[in-house]
């Protein structure tokens with residue numbers, strides 16, 4: 404199926420941190436793919452801005468190399484790459500001084516959308532915002548894109564919100580959580596709200612429990628100094644897993660528009676119960692077979708930071724009272740596998756007798772890899788031999804369902820950057836949402852700091868610490884297998 408690509412309006416996009424890792428891996432390759440698909444109009448310009456002195460050719464070489472490394476070979480067309488590079492510029496900028504700002508101002512064109520991507524340390528947000536304003540580069544319609552981590556706790560998130568609010572209003576600020584840009588995450592909303600089938604069952608009366616898993620095989624990958632100050636709770640749960648939970652638990656918004664959706668998500672975060680210490684398992688991967696463990700990876704031999712966390716969470720409202728949400732995420736696990744599984748309750752009465760072992764109906768929303776949605780249902784085992792039942796998946800793998808081209812699922816960043824240019828904030832976090840998420844996370848972390856909690860060790864390549872099994876066993880439930 405050929406996807407419909409509607410070009411966005413002409414824009415000037417300035418990427419602060421234009422030579423950084425995120426720009427190299429995600430933002431620039433993503434823009435190239437949008438260009439290739441005809442979504443980036445010919446008049447669009449991308450300007451890298453960073454500290455390094457570099458001329459425009461130097462920047463184009465940098466971007467060419469990024470495309471070579473991070474864009475699939477099938478989509479690398481030398482001519483198209485050169486055409487894309489022609490749309491790029493570079494300005495060396497001193498974020499804390501005055502160098503480069505006048506030049507940047509001169510580069511900006513009238514009559515096009517202006518967007519500024521802050522792909523830099525949050526400590527620079529204030530300096531950049533102030534200069535964009537002071538030098539008259541940003542106007543009342545300009546858009547600001549900010550990356551996580553959006554704060555380290557509630558106080559720092561509030562401070563960041565205040566800093567940005569001094570120069571930009573909320574309608575101009577796009578706080579990225581790249582999980583919201585993932586195709587299947589958006590599909591979760593389509594499945595829930597564009598079908599009549601699920602919504603009547605989407606509550607504690609019919610849903611036994613929900614599992615959200617984001618398992619990674621990578622370790623901290625050279626980000627040790629950031630990660631050791633953060634841990635899985637801050638790095639993944641406060642933002643990505645929380646957003647997934649919100650999309651499952653929220654009430655239907657009356658429209659798919661930014662404030663309607665974000666109001667509903669905010670209500671979910673505010674309805675979360677505090678998490679009891681016995682409902683949390685923290686883990687840290689150890690060293691095996693000559694491979695360094697977490698502590699060696701981060702260079703901190705006494706680190707108490709978790710590289711894995713599992714939690715049982717309750718959404719305290721009418722819809723979800725009595726349905727626990729189990730969340731887990733970790734690094735160096737058995738497989739890269741992210742999914743949401745909604746397990747429905749047993750039918751009230753079995754007409755087939757006790758011998759026929761019933762298995763749950765489960766709706767599995769697979770985020771990555773092998774994006775798709777599966778619904779496990781009971782059917783009769785084919786053939787003679789009486790009424791024997793079997794649990795099979797109704798499978799909607801996107802690659803198959805969408806046919807040719809269906810495998811070409813755009814990266815989360817591509818979708819989100821185009822939304823910025825379109826001026827659509829639906830898939831971005833509002834300031835109050837981020838603060839509410841920290842307000843829930845902070846006491847959890849404070850509690851284990853006060854208690855001097857140490858994460859339990861787990862072997863890399865496994866499903867995480869044994870203790871996490873207990874979190875579900877004691878409720879008579881079990882985690883789903885982590886499979887690629």
Ligand code: BG6
Pocket residue numbers: 551581619638741
């Ligand atoms: C980032 C975290 O936000 O998300 C990383 O900082 C994590 O630690 C990454 O590896 C996971 O993203 P994805 O898209 O690979 O699941």
